[in-house]
Amino acid sequence: DIQMTQSPSSLSASVGDRVTITCRTSQTISNYLNWYQQKPGKAPQLLIYAASNLQTGVPSRFSGSGSGTDFTLTISNLQPEDFATFYCQQSYSSPRYSFGQGTKLEIK
């Protein structure tokens, strides 16, 4: 199975900051990598699909990049509503989908 490792597990940032979250996979997955945001008590929401494509309705301050085994999610100009937990998910080994362990973004 493909292992997903996100880093950091948690981070603190301030409104207006730029933050980067990394997802590394145990084997190459091309660009079969998706990102989700989850707020407490809510279902995850798709942010980025195919590593770098912004889902409809998602603010442009969110961006994704990467290919192979290393991927990043960047949030520019952090807004109060962005503080949440973020997950990466691979679909290369469909149907054995796997998620990263999550990165909790907190307000500094």
Add this chain to the structure above:
Amino acid sequence: QVQLQESGPGLVKPSETLSLTCAVSGDSISSSDWWTWVRQPPGKGLEWVAEIFHSGNTNYNPSLRSRATISIDRSKNQLSLRLRSVTAADTAVYYCARLQGDYLYFDDWGQGTLVTVSS
């Protein structure tokens, strides 16, 4: 946009069977790609459970050791999940979600239903 609504018992005893349904509205369950269940133990990450194609083809997470059965009821436009021989480790919020696109992303989710396994 499709709407998904899970329902379930809330509390299940160990060794019994967990049964969940997910009502789909805004789209026919026969018209789209894959329909799935994803679960999340309290305070932990996400785990894919099972998927079913609108034609009836199914796939399961091997970690569930054949305890799970996913199905579709086209007349009711809903999908279901049964998980047999549950233990405390099956305690989780269970989400139904639609899997779409060439890159197989979960683009629509239900609000989730918490199932606690306890005697």
